[in-house]
Ligand SMILES: Nc1ncnc2c1ncn2[C@@H]1O[C@H](COP(=O)(O)OP(=O)(O)OP(=O)(O)O)[C@@H](O)[C@H]1O
């Protein structure tokens with residue numbers, strides 16, 4: 001129990017009639033890079049703001065290392081935030097911005113200054129110590145915001161889409177740096193993003209959120225390879241959803257009837273039941289074969305050239321279009337439009353979802 | 356030709372602009388020029404001189420004008436400081452207290468006095484003071500000035516504050532600042548250009564005020580505007596033009612300063 005940094009227990013947050021967060025329960029480990037991932041408006045910022053103390057909770061509890069913090073104002077919580085718009089104080093220079101939290105905590109000028117030097121070195125901003133925020137580029141401002149939040153050595157750092165204002169190149173570089181800083185400082189990071197690639201590359205664990213509800217919590221690999229439901233499978237990466245009839249679920253495996261009539265057995269998500277359901281299978285895990293050796297048969301509808309890869313859309317008899325990703329090499333056989341082909345996939349690559 | 360295709364061009368209106376400017380500024384310029392006239396006449400030019408300025412500072416009426424100027428100045432300073440303080444607190448309360456019942460009506464009510472005819476305010480203030488049995492004098496002028504300066508100070512302060520996103524205050528609270536520290540260290544410095552503008556505006560409004568002051572001042576005390584008026588009643592002498600010119604300079608100076616401060620604040624953002 002002592003490893004849990006932030007324990008969110010059955011949290012519900014309403015704005016009037018609108019339910020922004022619905023029965024959210026999350027246990028975020030100490031020293032973890034934890035990501036809240038979800039589409040715009042799903043409640044990520046709201047969840048972060050309840051942890052920081054800017055929003056009160058309608059129901060439920062938030063514990064920080066075992067202590068209930070729901071009633072504490074933001075300035076009494078050992079938690080710091082990197083705001084989406086950075087919110088650097090425009091009338092203070094970089095040093096004063098970073099020093100702000102330290103002085104409020106009652107540190108002396110000398111101690112605070114030493115810490116500021118340390119943190120500015122960490123984010124490589126020593127040269128800009130005397131500049132005003134308006135004299136910095138977006139990327140530099142983002143670093144100041146990070147330094148300012150790190151300086152008081154918070155137990156938990158909350159980051160609300162801190163990279164969204166940066167251009168692609170910078171974003172990719174900062175991702176790795178941010179991860180490095182998290183590992184070096186050992187501070188628990190709760191990171192908000194709607195960018196799945198960002199989430200997959202940086203996180204120890206991810207919580208996928210939709211409509212104010214947690215859809216799935218797991219490592220990037222678990223989320224990607226073993227999605228729990230249709231939303232997660234669709235939101236993380238590309239996937240094919242194949243409508244099937246589930247005959248039987250037992251011991252974590254499901255037996256189902258594919259469109260076309262073939263029987264197929266594959267792993268099932270927890271809570272999947274017999275009846276109509278959906279299999280998820282990634283485009284790169286589907287192989288094109290001769291019609292008679294495939295578990296599915298279909299007609300090639302379209303080819304899309306993507307540079308290193310090709311996407312082949314195939315319409316199976318009695319089912320929805322399935323996309324296959326093929327590596328674009330000289331030896332790959334690319335079937336032509338209208339050609340009848342078979343589709344095959346390993347049992348381990350497919351997964352029955354909770355609808 | 357570009358001028359012909361420019362749809363925003365309406366020919367023939369340019370002279371109107373000059374007529375307006377002439378009507379607005381000609382009287383002021385005449386007063387300024389004649390304040391340097393070396394003649395007792397206010398219509399004939401008798402050469403350049405500073406005698407009327409000497410007259411203002413050292414002449415027979417100088418004691419009266421000095422006392423009036425001192426009253427005007429001290430009232431303007433105290434009234435502007437008080438009004439600015441009250442307006443700052445009011446703006447903070449209205450714009451940072453979240454939503455409360457009657458917020459928009461309060462907002463309208465604070466600004467409404469700007470549109471009430473001053474003579475009405477003057478009568479009302481006088482009636483109020485006599486109703487509560489206040490003897491008219493320095494204190495009544497001061498109180499009246501504080502009150503009617505509040506909306507003038509409030510305008511630039513509230514405008515400035517509306518432009519400050521509350522994310523700065525959240526950041527400060529997140530970094531362990533108490534509410535008071537957040538106000539003192541973040542909100543107040545960010546509002547400062549608005550506060551200075553408000554102060555200067557209130558100062559100039561108080562310094563220039565005649566109608567209300569004349570109603571509530573009672574006998575035996577004068578501010579500069581009422582003293583000038585009293586003097587003019589016995590005939591316009593050139594020394595009045597000198598005083599008016601001085602007052603105008605002070606006003607223009609303050610308005611310019613207020614404008615510069617407002618602009619500085621905008622550039623910083
Ligand atoms: N103060 C508020 N009053 C009413 N509704 C609100 C308020 N704040 C947020 N909401 C609603 O709550 C929902 C979640 O908002 P939130 O800001 O948490 O989304 P988000 O996941 O951070 O989205 P984004 O990725 O666009 O930032 C939205 O539908 C939003 O309209």
Ligand SMILES: [Mg+2]
Pocket residue numbers: 044045046160
């Ligand atoms: Mg958000």
